[in-house]
Amino acid sequence: MSLSRFLSIIAMLGLCLFPAIAGAQVLDDAKLKPLVEALAGDNFDNTSKAVSELAKSGAPRAAAILNALSAGDLYVSKTDKSVFIGAREGSDYAATDPLTGAKLAPVPRSAAEKIKVNNRLRRDIGAAIGGLTLMSTNATERRTAAEAILKNRDPETIPLLDQAITAEKDAGIKVLMQRAKAAAVLNSTAVDDVKIAAIAEIKSGNGREALGLLTPLANVQGPVGEAASAAISSINSELELWNGIQNIVYGLSLGSVLLLAAIGLAITFGVMGVINMAHGEMVMIGAYTTFVVQQLIRTSMPGLAEYSLLIALPAAFLVSGAIGVIIERGIIRFLYGRPLETLLATWGISLVLQQATRSWFGASNVQVSSPSWMSGSFDVGMLTLTWSRLWIIVFALSVFAVLQLVLKKTMLGLRMRAVTQNRRMASSMGIRTPWVDALTFGLGSGIAGIAGVALSQIDNVSPNLGQGYIIDSFMVVVFGGVGNLWGTLVGAMSLGIANKFLEPFAGAVLGKILVLVLIILFIQKRPRGLFALKGRAIEA
Amino acid sequence: MFSLTARFIGTLAAAAMGATLALAPANAAEDTIKVGILHSLSGTMAISETTLKDTMLFLIDEQNKKGGVLGKKLEAVVVDPASDWPLFAEKARQLIEQDKVAAVFGCWTSSSRKSVLPVFEELNSLLFYPVQYEGEESSRNVFYTGAAPNQQAIPAVDYLANQEGVQRWVLAGTDYVYPQTTNKILKAYLNAKGVKDEDIMVNYTPFGHSDWQTIVSDIKKFGSAGKKTAVVSTINGDANVPFYKELANQGIKAEDIPVVAFSVGEEELAGLDTKPLVGHLAAWNYFESVDSEANAEFIKQWHAYTKNDKRVTNDPMEATFIGFNMWVKAVEAAGTTKSDAVIDSIVGVSVPNLSGGSATMMPNHHITKPVLIGEVQGDGQFDIVYRTPGLVVGDEWSDYLPGSKDLISDWRKPMSCGNFNVVSGKCGGVTN
Numbered sequence: 001m002s003l004s005r006f007l008s009i010i011a012m013l014g015l016c017l018f019p020a021i022a023g024a025q026v027l028d029d030a031k032l033k034p035l036v037e038a039l040a041g042d043n044f045d046n047t048s049k050a051v052s053e054l055a056k057s058g059a060p061r062a063a064a065i066l067n068a069l070s071a072g073d074l075y076v077s078k079t080d081k082s083v084f085i086g087a088r089e090g091s092d093y094a095a096t097d098p099l100t101g102a103k104l105a106p107v108p109r110s111a112a113e114k115i116k117v118n119n120r121l122r123r124d125i126g127a128a129i130g131g132l133t134l135m136s137t138n139a140t141e142r143r144t145a146a147e148a149i150l151k152n153r154d155p156e157t158i159p160l161l162d163q164a165i166t167a168e169k170d171a172g173i174k175v176l177m178q179r180a181k182a183a184a185v186l187n188s189t190a191v192d193d194v195k196i197a198a199i200a201e202i203k204s205g206n207g208r209e210a211l212g213l214l215t216p217l218a219n220v221q222g223p224v225g226e227a228a229s230a231a232i233s234s235i236n237s238e239l240e241l242w243n244g245i246q247n248i249v250y251g252l253s254l255g256s257v258l259l260l261a262a263i264g265l266a267i268t269f270g271v272m273g274v275i276n277m278a279h280g281e282m283v284m285i286g287a288y289t290t291f292v293v294q295q296l297i298r299t300s301m302p303g304l305a306e307y308s309l310l311i312a313l314p315a316a317f318l319v320s321g322a323i324g325v326i327i328e329r330g331i332i333r334f335l336y337g338r339p340l341e342t343l344l345a346t347w348g349i350s351l352v353l354q355q356a357t358r359s360w361f362g363a364s365n366v367q368v369s370s371p372s373w374m375s376g377s378f379d380v381g382m383l384t385l386t387w388s389r390l391w392i393i394v395f396a397l398s399v400f401a402v403l404q405l406v407l408k409k410t411m412l413g414l415r416m417r418a419v420t421q422n423r424r425m426a427s428s429m430g431i432r433t434p435w436v437d438a439l440t441f442g443l444g445s446g447i448a449g450i451a452g453v454a455l456s457q458i459d460n461v462s463p464n465l466g467q468g469y470i471i472d473s474f475m476v477v478v479f480g481g482v483g484n485l486w487g488t489l490v491g492a493m494s495l496g497i498a499n500k501f502l503e504p505f506a507g508a509v510l511g512k513i514l515v516l517v518l519i520i521l522f523i524q525k526r527p528r529g530l531f532a533l534k535g536r537a538i539e540a
Numbered sequence: 541m542f543s544l545t546a547r548f549i550g551t552l553a554a555a556a557m558g559a560t561l562a563l564a565p566a567n568a569a570e571d572t573i574k575v576g577i578l579h580s581l582s583g584t585m586a587i588s589e590t591t592l593k594d595t596m597l598f599l600i601d602e603q604n605k606k607g608g609v610l611g612k613k614l615e616a617v618v619v620d621p622a623s624d625w626p627l628f629a630e631k632a633r634q635l636i637e638q639d640k641v642a643a644v645f646g647c648w649t650s651s652s653r654k655s656v657l658p659v660f661e662e663l664n665s666l667l668f669y670p671v672q673y674e675g676e677e678s679s680r681n682v683f684y685t686g687a688a689p690n691q692q693a694i695p696a697v698d699y700l701a702n703q704e705g706v707q708r709w710v711l712a713g714t715d716y717v718y719p720q721t722t723n724k725i726l727k728a729y730l731n732a733k734g735v736k737d738e739d740i741m742v743n744y745t746p747f748g749h750s751d752w753q754t755i756v757s758d759i760k761k762f763g764s765a766g767k768k769t770a771v772v773s774t775i776n777g778d779a780n781v782p783f784y785k786e787l788a789n790q791g792i793k794a795e796d797i798p799v800v801a802f803s804v805g806e807e808e809l810a811g812l813d814t815k816p817l818v819g820h821l822a823a824w825n826y827f828e829s830v831d832s833e834a835n836a837e838f839i840k841q842w843h844a845y846t847k848n849d850k851r852v853t854n855d856p857m858e859a860t861f862i863g864f865n866m867w868v869k870a871v872e873a874a875g876t877t878k879s880d881a882v883i884d885s886i887v888g889v890s891v892p893n894l895s896g897g898s899a900t901m902m903p904n905h906h907i908t909k910p911v912l913i914g915e916v917q918g919d920g921q922f923d924i925v926y927r928t929p930g931l932v933v934g935d936e937w938s939d940y941l942p943g944s945k946d947l948i949s950d951w952r953k954p955m956s957c958g959n960f961n962v963v964s965g966k967c968g969g970v971t972n
Contacts, residue, residue, distance in 0.1 A: 044703070044925075072917065118915055118925040119819045120704055123795045151795070208764040215766035239761075250753040257751065355582055363581075363590040365781060365811025375816075377789050384757065386789035459750045460781040460811060464584050468748045468778075503754045508745040509715045 032059050036083050036098050039069060040076035040115050047115070048124050055128035063132040065098045070125040074098070075112040086112065127152035134164045134177075143173050150180040153213075155188030179205050183213055196227045203231040207239055207382040242382040247500045253389040255496025256396035257458070259489060260451035261469040262476035263399060266488040267444030268324075270477050271420050272437070274332055275343045278350040279473060280466025282445045285323060286316035286452020287461045288357060291366045306371045309453060316449035323353075324445025328438045336437075350466070357463040368456040388457050395454050400489055403447065407485070416440050420483075479519055481529030491530055495519075572615040573608070573877055575600060576635035578646025578656070578667075583623025584748070588777060588856070589648050591807060592670060593618060595857045596645050598845045599864045609868050610875070617641055625655040632656040636665045642877035643668065643867055645860060650674060650717045657682065664879050668867060670859035672802060672824075674721035678936040678949035678958040680883060684906045685863035685899075686856060687825055688934035689725050693772070695911040696800045696823035697726060699926050700770045701733070704798060708739045708769040710759050715744040719774035722802070726772060728940040739767065749779045752786040760790065763797045771799040780804050781811050784820075794819025794915070806852035809920045820916045825895075825909040826858035827922045832896035852920075862899045862907065865891040870901075887952055897931065904949035904958075906934025 035057060038050035051069070054062050068074045068085045075086040075093060084104055086093030092106040117125070130148035133141045134157075142164070149157050161181040168174040182198035190198075199217070202210045210231070217228035261283060268276045290312040297308045304311065327349060335342045370388065377386040407413035418426040419436045427433050452465070459465060472495075480491025495515060502511040526532070577596045579589035600614045608614055617639045621628040628647065635641045636659070643666040647653045650673055660667045660681040672687040700706040711726060713719025723742055730740060741762050743755060763769035775783055780803070787799065793816075800821040806828050828839065835853075838861070843849040870886035871877050890900040899907045908931040914922025937947040937959070946963045950956070957967035 072923070114923070116923050116925060118703065119794050119798050119821075122819060126795070208760060212764035212766050215764075246757065247754075250751075250757075253753060254751050351582075358582065358586060363586040364807060365587065367811050367813065369813055375789060377791055384760075384790050386753075386786070388785075388789060389753065458782055458785060460778050462587055462778060462811070464587070464748070464778060467584075468750060499751075500754060504758070507743065508749060508755065512746060 032057060032061075032099055035059075036065060037081065039065075039074065040081065040083055044118055044121050047117070048121055051121070051124055051128050055131060058132075061099065061101065063129050064101075066125050066129050066132075068098065069115060069117060070122055070129070072114060072117065074115045075107070076115055077107060077112050079111060083115070084112075123151065127154060127157075131157055131160060134160055135167065139170055139173065142168070142170075143176065146173060146176040146180050150176065150183055150209075153180075153183045153187040155184050158184050158188065175205075186213060186217060192223050195224045199224070199227045199231050203235065206379070207235050207242070211235055211239075239382055243504075245381075246383050247504070248497060249383065249385065251497030251500035252493060253393055253496070254499055255493035256393040257455065258472055258476050258496055259396045259400065259492035260392070260454055261448075262473040262488055262492055263396075263403065263485070264444045264446075264448030264451060265473045266477050266480075266485055267403075267447065268441055269474070270483045270485075270488065271416065272440055272444070273339075273420075273482075274336075274441070275339055275346065276332075276444075277343060277346040277470065278327065278353060279445075279448055280468070280470035281350045281353040282320045282324060282448035282466070283452040283455060283469055284357065284461075284463065284466040285320050285353070286449030287368065287456040287459075287465055288361065288366070288452075289316040289319045289449065290453045290456045291361075291368050291461055294368060305369075306373070308369075309371060309374075309457075312453050313450050316453045317446040318449075320449025320452070321442040321446030324448075325438050325442040327445075328441035332441065333434065333437065350470075354463045354466070361463075363463065365460045365462045368461050370457055374457060392454050392458065399447065399450065400485070404485060406443070412436075412439060412443075416443075475516075475519060478523065479529055481531035484529075484531040487529055487531035572613045573610070573871075574615050574617050574639055574641040576632075576639065576641035576644035576646070577616055577618045578621060578628065578631060578635065578644050579648065580623040580652075581618075581620040584778065585623040585648050585652075588807065591851075591854070592645075592648070592856055592860055594846065595842075595860045596864070598842060599861060601845065602841065603864075603868060609871055610877070621652070625649075625651045628652040628655045629659050632659045632667075633663070636660075636663045641665070642871070643882070645670070645863060647671070648856075653682070654717075666867070666879055666882060668860075668863035670856045670863055672855070674718045675725070675934075675936050675938055676721060676941075676944055678904050678906075678951075680905075680951050680956070680958065681879070682905060683863060683866070683886070683901065684934065684936070685859040685866070687909060687911075688906055688936060689722055689938060690935040691825060691909050691911055691932045692802055692823050693722050693726055694729060695928055695932070696802070696821070696913060697729065697772065699823075699913050700772075700798065700800060700821075703926070704770065705768050706770040706798075707735070707767040708741075708762065708765060709735065710741045710743065710762055710769065710771040711774075712743045712745070712755070712759075712771055713774035714749070714776040714779060715746055716776070719744070719776070722774050723772075725938045725940050728938075732940060745775065745779060747776070747779065749775075750782045752783050756783075756786045756790050756792065759797065760792065769797050771797060773799050773801040774803060775801070776803050777808070780808055784812055784817055787820075788816035794821075800913075805854040805856075806921065807854050809916065810852065812920070814916050814920050815918045817916045818918055821913055821925075822916070822922060823911065823913050824855040825911060826853075826855045826893070827912055827914045827924055828853045829914070829921045829924065830895045830912070832894065834892055834896060835894045838894055858894045862891060862893055866899075866901055866907075883951065884953070899931075902933055903952045904934070904936050905951055906936055908933050 035050060035054045039047055041047040041050055051066065073085050074083060076083050083098060084095040085098050086095050089106065092108055093112055095104040095107050097104050126148035130145035133145045136142050158181060161177055165174060165177050168177060178201060182201035185194055185198040199214065202213050214228045214232050218225060218232055264282065265276065265279045268274050268279065293312040293315050294308045297304050331345055332342060335345060374388045374391055377384050415431050415436050418431060419433050423433055476491045476495060477488055479495065480487030499511055499515055502514050506514055577593050579593045580586050581590055581593060597616055600616050603609065604613050617635060619631040619635060621631045632644060635644055645668045647656060647669050648671050653669055656667065657679055661679060665681060667682045668685060669682055670685050672692050675688045709730060711723045713723055727740060759771060798819065798821055800823060802823060804822050805824060839853055842853060843851060866886060866889050869889050869891060870882050874881040874885040886901050887903050888901065890898050893899045895910055897910060899909060901907055911928040911932055912924050913926040914924050917923050936949050937944040939945045946961050947959045948962055949958045950960065959968040961968055
């Protein structure tokens, strides 16, 4: 209050000293005020009109006001209908005057109403801001501006774009602006030659986007339509090729998820021969450990939030591994050699673990956040790759490599293999087979736990998380060949790719059924899977 | 657990009654009216249904504070059908035959409702069903307090067509009865509005689908035909989180291709970072952000009851609230909890809803509702961007499907028919 009065005194002083300049400023504000108040119109059409009026006024603060509106930070007071920029502060809004940027007295939340925006309005605001910030000194602002205009394709922005293109130094933004101009040209009443040049410009850009811009033109009579049709068919044939690549990449990504889910099972089921129905719950526990770790980090060490997943990895391994050891020592060791009882017992354990999680954390999903290096996507040619999927491929392969090392190069690995190949012989060599059993089961469960850390990034973290993966995991292990890690790798990847090639033709539901049928046929032909173990080991 | 204790007490009471029949004609068990709660507390559907169980316990608690119904306290009998459809029928039978409940509030999925329907008709009991569903059903013993397709799907499509100028439609759903029937109705509706088949893409995915890469990229491809495209999502429960994550990661913004969902509410968004999803839509008859006194009061009491001021409220909770209050009012009007009397007295009963209006039970056992369209906000809540000017009456038999457009339902006497054919002038049977 006192600050604003102080400011107004300064303004008054200014008014006396520099009547001409300050007079213009005050007049500007007086003109701007109704424009800003019109933003609180009673329907979206009126607000949309007010947005374009405000943008046309060219007021220096227009962009800031529109940004606040788009972000949902603009409020209107219920009592005097004045508009302010608000930020939540307890039960009040900390208010800022949109015209001057001066601080106002806080407004109680019940006394103000948010000015609502919908998608259409948000698009209009984006384009309006785009027009205002095209010449901004900030490169990111210019880029967003060009993108917004590219979407809006308003022919009125062409002169502005011309001006911006000549001034632009950054090559990437310049290309974007040229493309935005070409899109606007196609939307205008320009002559055919100009439009054909614009089609060529658009065609050189992002394939999907170009298709969207060009398709409506294909039915136009004359040279423009012909040029557009030619461009469309050339883009389409290129897209066909990329489709194949996309299927392989998406297949590898699905395969890596399957690999992660199945690799722990490849140890407990594949190497030890325990039909572990609670495997999925180990994955789920890993995901919940990630959640707990993130909660702890958020409350005690917010600076580490970006690395929470890296911290969660060993934690999940230990938690799931420990629970695995407890299950093995407590239940499974009494049931070796009785597959049916093991199946029923572990099925029971899985239900107990699910319900325990449900009572502990609640039935709803919990939120696991993604670090910034795992969100978003990037384009390779006409292919969109998401960072999270890419990291999961890398992660799955490294887990596989580490596990191979453990099994082949460490003492524990040697003992594990010895015990699973010939238990009595290993025992008579002085290996404590019960401990090796417990550690093997713990290792398999721990690996399932770290798979949970990765899956928390792409799936629900709910008590049901594991159920979705248990059947797929068994499928991968059986298909790849029981007792062989390489089989699990090849099995997961080939199932992933087969799924992704079938999906576009057959749909997700039928695709999955087809994969199952193919596996059944395959198992009929080769009951021991892709990479069958040979020799005496299999009789044991 | 709860039901076991209740049954145990019931047995004790029965034994006591046998022993002291002459001495004490009134006993504790008869002073209460039992209300059955049939929601999954374990298994896949627990994520959604547990909240409704809590809501019912909360409503019963509030009613008892007001003195109960007909001067008797209400007593909740909770059973857990564990997301297992045949078990729903078994538990429903147990509630009606053994626990002798006056009415049952429950079910979420259409599969579970279809499973219990014959039980309620055979034993002539009452079921209040609080979830939006595909329509094409009307039973004398069931009260549908959730939305029928014309109270959710069709207004949402109209909003997108009128406000956003959408011309191309992706109908994406989970592969089961609700999405398939809804999409059939929507397709017929869009065709009737002049949308060509080539501008409609229908896609089904299995329950719990988690790999959305191909489908999201297909949606992108479908959306790059130069016409404004929108996705109408009937994707259910668990599959939504990975779907929205993939949308956000592949950079599909609501300004480009908006997604309007019929099964995503405040509860489902709780597991998601909604900042990249701002502007995607949902169509419901209630949002937690509804600005009304009734709603503010309800949320306050709910937070006090659950002792957790972070618990969100959602549409099926409002439907449960309306259904419960309608039952209370109908029982008080009838002066008894007997099914036949309540069925007769409940039609026309009107109770306040939470969005500042009122809901009326219609003769077809569906209720009147306003339709609200909300856009997802960064804080996991919805901003209401559209509201139908009046109330919409639930239409059980869709006007856009060839088999059902001639059917109406009216459970008032003397018609008392769930599928009366107005062309032939005959009642087609009890249901279906």
